[in-house]
Amino acid sequence: MTASNLSRPVRLLAISGSSRQGSLNRQLLGLAARKAQALGAEVTQVDLRELALPVYDDDWAAAHGKPEGAIKLRALFASHDGLLLSCPEYNALPTPLLINSFDWLSTVPAQDELPGGTGATSGKPVGLMAASPGALGGLRALPIVRTYLSTNFAMVVVPEQLGLPHADQQFDEAHGLVKPDLDKVLDRLVASVVRQARWRIAEQA
Numbered sequence: 061m062t063a064s065n066l067s068r069p070v071r072l073l074a075i076s077g078s079s080r081q082g083s084l085n086r087q088l089l090g091l092a093a094r095k096a097q098a099l100g101a102e103v104t105q106v107d108l109r110e111l112a113l114p115v116y117d118d119d120w121a122a123a124h125g126k127p128e129g130a131i132k133l134r135a136l137f138a139s140h141d142g143l144l145l146s147c148p149e150y151n152a153l154p155t156p157l158l159i160n161s162f163d164w165l166s167t168v169p170a171q172d173e174l175p176g177g178t179g180a181t182s183g184k185p186v187g188l189m190a191a192s193p194g195a196l197g198g199l200r201a202l203p204i205v206r207t208y209l210s211t212n213f214a215m216v217v218v219p220e221q222l223g224l225p226h227a228d229q230q231f232d233e234a235h236g237l238v239k240p241d242l243d244k245v246l247d248r249l250v251a252s253v254v255r256q257a258r259w260r261i262a263e264q265a
């Protein structure tokens with residue numbers, strides 16, 4: 061079977077490191093998700109806030125077990141082929157919401173024929189984006205996210221990435237990007253993730 065003749069569509073998760081109403085990163089992620097759907101992918105949006113994860117705390121886990129939200133995140137990764145991720149930069153770092161969610165995920169053990177947290181992410185492609193009203197577009201945090209996901213979660217972070225500067229001025233009324241050159245970067249990023257995911261599905265068939 062070739063990557064262009066798959067038994068099922070590519071399934072991607074779409075995660076934003078910000079869950080706030082009016083989030084610029086959610087807006088950018090929504091556009092990336094539509095582009096992936098246009099390429100035939102199925103996209104599941106995950107709101108990290110809805111996972112209701114406490115701040116990571118071993119004592120909490122010893123008293124309560126793994127939070128339901130972490131178990132759910134593991135199941136979502138286990139049933140999807142890749143990830144579109146847009147994360148704001150907070151003081152040159154990824155947001156606590158993102159890191160806390162993935163830290164919890166990393167502690168979920170294999171169970172009921174599902175892999176553990178990092179097993180569920182392993183080998184899956186991820187495309188990185190950031191949006192900021194600032195001039196650097198959140199670019200400073202992206203190498204950290206790249207290292208975090210590739211080193212610890214064994215994800216295949218595609219080389220293309222997009223830091224969207226002045227993001228509060230970059231979306232048109234149809235929620236597209238006003239600058240064609242940035243839109244093309246996003247096209248390439250999304251295409252790269254979908255292509256990698258297709259290869260992966262074809263290899264496993």
Ligand SMILES: Cc1cc2nc3c(=O)[nH]c(=O)nc-3n(C[C@H](O)[C@H](O)[C@H](O)COP(=O)(O)O)c2cc1C
Pocket residue numbers: 078079080082083084085086148149150151152153191192193194195196197198
């Ligand atoms: C605690 C904090 C730290 C921030 N640090 C940065 C920063 O280092 N670089 C940057 O470009 N923007 C920074 N910002 C501004 C965010 O980029 C901005 O709030 C952005 O809109 C957040 O993403 P969102 O719209 O998806 O929620 C910071 C915001 C907060 C709340």
